[in-house]
Amino acid sequence: MYETNYTRAKDVSDAAKQLRAADDGKYISGGMTLLPTMKQRLAAPSDLIDLTYIKGMGDIKVSRKEVTIGANATHAEVATNAKLMKVCPSLCELASHIGDPHVRNRGTIGGSIANNDPAADYPSAMLALGATIVTNKRKIKADKFFTDLFETALAEDEFVKAVSFTAPKKGAYAKFPSPASRYAMAGVFVADHGGTKAKRDIRVGVTGASSGGVYRAKDMEKALAKSFSVDALNGCKVDANDMLSDIHGSSAYRANLVMVMAKRAVAAAS
C-alpha cells in the first residue's frame, strides 16, 4: 500500500470539505473494495476520508412502507433489522448473502452502491425497488444513478447519505454466485409494486451479468405485469451478446443464468 492520509469526517459538510482540500482524496466507508485495491498498489489516493463516523448516517428507519437506510448501515445490519424484515424481507435476504461474515460486518450499503461493482448485489435491488439515492447534495433516482461499470452519477465530492424506497408488495432476489469470489454472476431482484390492474408496476433489476453493468429487464417487467408467474417469463429472451464473459461463465452461460435466476426470483416472490 502506498502511504495515505486518513481522516474521519465529523459530519456531512466536514466530509466534503476534507475531500475538496485533498490532492486526490477518496471517501471510504467499509473499504471492502478500496482497501484491497490499495493493498495491491492499484490505487493510491492521497487522502482517505472515512464517512463511517458521521453520526446518524447508518440508521435504518421504517415507517409503514417507507424505508430509509443510512449509507453506513452494514450488510449485517440490513440483513438482521427486524422492522425492515417485516416490510421488505427480500432486501434482508440479499444482504445476508453478501461476502462472508467479516465483509457483512464491515461493508456498507452506501459503499456498495457508490462503487457500483457490476457483480455487486445491492444495485439490482435499488433498481427493482425504485429507490431514491440521497446524497450530500441531492436526491437521485436509482434509474439515473448507475451509469456504467463502476460508474455512478455521483460528482467528485458527492457521497451517498442514504437510500429510500417504498417497500414493494412482494419481492425476491435470486443470485448465482461465482464459485470463486461468490460475487453475483447473475443476480435478479424482482419487485411487485402493485399499481392498477391495467398497469401493474413490476420492476426487475439484474446484476452480475451484463457487460453494461446493472440494468432493468424491461421485457421481463412487461411480461410479469401481464401475469406475475414463472411461465410468463418463457416468452422473454436474454441476449447473450449483452452479457459479460470470463473464465467462470461465457456470455451464453450468463444469459441462461439470468433467465434461471429471474424465474427463481419470481417463484420465490409468488
Next chain:
Amino acid sequence: MGKQGIGAPVLRKEDKRFLTGKGKYTDDMKIAGMHYAAFVRSPHAHAKIKKINIKAASKMPGVAAVLDGKQLTGDGIGNIICGWMVHSKDGSPMNMGAWSAMATEYVRYVGDAVAMVVAETQEQAVAAAEAVDVDYKVLPAVVSAVDALKKGAPQLHPEAKNNLIFDWEIGEEAATDAAFKKAANIVEIDIRNNRLVANPMEPRSALVQYDAAEDHYTLHTTSQNPHVARLLLSAFYQVAPEHKLRVIAPDVGGGFGTKIYVYPEEIACLWAAKRAGVEAIKWTSTRSEAFLTDAHGRDHVSTAKMAFDKNNKILGMKVDTIANLGAYMSLFSSATPTYLYATLLSGQYNIPNVHANVRTVYTNTVPVDAYRGAGRPEATYIMERMMTTAARQLGVDPAELRRKNFITSFPHQTPVIMCYDAGDFGVSLDAAMKASDYANFEKRRKSSKRKGKLRGIGMSCYIEACGIAPSAAVGSLGAGVGLWESAEVRVNPVGTVEILTGSHSHGQGHETTFAQLVSDRFGLPAENIQVVHGDTDKVQFGMGTYGSRSGAVGMSAIEKALDKVEVKAKKIAAHVLEASEGDIEIKDGEVMVKGTDKKLLWHEVCLAAYMAHNLPEGMEPGLKEGAFYDPANFTFPAGCYICEVEVDPDTGVTTIEQFVAADDFGKIINPMIVEGQVHGGLAQGIGQALLENVVYDDEGQLISASYMDYTMPRADDLPNFKISTTETLTPSNPLGIKGCGEAGAIGSPPAVINAITDAIGNNDLTMPASPQNVWAAIQAAE
C-alpha cells in the same frame, strides 16, 4: 499398547500452539538489524532483458542494495537443478535449460525474478523494487504444452529443441500393440488433467541470518525437507559450504509438495545477505506472489486406450501423455510425470501389457512439479475414468468390470516396474458399495428426477505407490538422492524421550504419532516424549516429508532406533536385577523380570545408564541410539471411493450428496489423524474435480491469480465423508504402514467425474466440473 500407543486416537499435541496462534512460523521471527527483500518480477511471459536501471531505486530511503541476476551468477551462484535424470527413449539425457535464481538475459514466465531490493523495511523494499526500471524486448509466448511442441512455436531454451525436454516410454510397445490386435473391444478416451496451485495456508518465507565473523549462515525457511535444501544450497547452488549453513524449517503451514523445492528467493536472500553486508534478510511471499511463483501441479494432456477380450478381461493399456513442466525444470519435475505416474498405469488390475509414452515440455508458465499425489492422481484419473467409460461402452456394471480384472494374488509384478506387495482390493470395493448403498442407487436417482435434478454415481478404485522410496531402486531410475530416512532416540537420565527425525511435519501431526511409537514400546505417557525435527543442527540428516513417506519410512527408522534402545535398556536392567536379558520385559513404564516381582522403573534404568556406576562390563554409558532406514519396496495404499452427486440441469451446479472412502493404509498409528489426512486429501481431490483451475491467457498472463478467480474448496462444497479403513499390512516395513497422506487427492477426482458424467449422460467432461462446464456438457448432450 495402552491409551497412547499404536492405534489410539491421541489428540494432537501440536494443536495447542496452532489453535491458540502460538505456532512459530518463519515470518514470525525477528532478528535485530533485519532487512527485508522485495523482488522485481517480470510482467511478461517471455522477453529479453535489454537493460536494468537501478539508479532511482538505489537512492530511495532505507535501500541497502539493489542486485540483479548477472551479479548473482557472476559471484558463482549455481543454477537451479532438476535432481532426477530421465532419459529419452533414444537414450539421450533430458534437455535441461539453465535456470538462475534471478534472470540474466531472458525472462520466461510472468513472475520470473529479475532483480531484488534489500531495504530496512518491507515498505521501503517494495517501493524501491517498483522503482527499478527494466527495459524488456517482449517475445512471443506459449502456454500450452501441446502448442509448444508445434512447428513454429516460440522457443524457450536453446538446450531443448522444440521445447521438448524428453520423450520417454515405459512398458513394451510391440507386445502391447500385439495385444490390441487380439482385442474384442477397444475403448479410447482423451483426458486433460487440470493445472492447480497448491495454496498452502502459509505462504513461502525465508529468513537469512549472516554471521560475518564466522562466515556462517542460518536460514529459516518454509521447507518440507530442510536437509535436502541445505545439500542443494551448498553442493549445487554454492551459496555456503554445508558446515557453514544451518537450515531450520520451523512450524510450516502446509506444503502439499510445493515446499519440497529450493526456490530462487531463498538462494538470492542467502547470497544477498553477505553481498549487501547486512546481518539478516527476510522475504515473505505475498499471496499474489504465491500464485505467480509457487510450483504448480498436474497439467497433463493424454490419450488412453484399453483393449478387452470377449470376456471383458483387460488385454492391454496404451497411454500417450504430454506434460507441461513450465518455464524451468523444478527439482522433481522429471520424476513426477514419469516414475511417479506411468508406473501406476496398471491400477488395481491384472493387465498383461502396458505401454506409456510421455513427452515433457517447456512453456512460458510457472514451473510444474509434485503436488499432493504427484503423478499418481494423473494415473488414477486415467485408469478410473477409463474403467467407467469401458463399463458403459461394454454395457456392464462398473463395479463388476473392475472386480473381474482385480489383481488377487500377491506379490504381483506389473508390466510397469512396480511390484505390488500386498492388498485386498475386493474388500475395499465391497465396503464402499455397502456404505454407499450402491444397490439402491436407482431408487435415489428416480427421487432426484422427481425434483428436476440429475443424480449420478461414480466410483474409483485407486492404488498408489508410497513410502518413497528404496534408494538403490530410485537411484537406478535416475534419482539424485537416496530416499531413506534417519532417526535418533535420545533417552534422558530422567526417562523422558526425545525423538529426532529427518521427517518434517507441516501439518501431518508427527509430534503426536511419532510419540505414540515410543509410548507403545515403553508404556510412557505422550507428554514425556518430544519430537524434534526441521533443524539441520539438531537432526543429523534426513530426507524430509513428501510422497506419504513419513509413516512408512520415517517411523520405520524410529522403530529401528527404538529396537536398539530396548536392547540396551534390557541389558542394563538384566545386569542390575541379576537376571537373564531374555527374561526382561518392558511394559507400562516398568522394566521387569518376567514371572517375578523383580523390577525397575523405566527412569531408574535410564538413570543407571547415565550414572554408569553399575553397567555391564564394557558397556558405554548413556541411552541414545540412531538408525537409518532404507525401505525394501514402495508401499501400495489402495482403496475404493464412491461419489454420488446431484446436478441442477438449469445451472450446471453439482452437489455431492454422498462420498464414501474405503481405504487400506496398512497399519494405522492414530486413526483420528489418518481420518484428518483423508478429509484433507478428499477436499483437495474434490477441489480439483469441481473447482480449481489455473488459467493463463494466450500472452501468458495468469488470469486465475487470486481467490477472486481461483476457486478453492470451501466447507459447504463438501459433504460429510463416510470413511472406513482396512488394515492389510505391508510386509515391506517393520510396522506394516503403507501411508495415507495423498490417497484422498489421488482417488477422488475420477469418482466425482464418473458420478457427474453418469448423471448428465455425457462422458465428455473436463475437470474442473464447474457449473459452466457441466451446463455446457448437458447442452452438448441434448
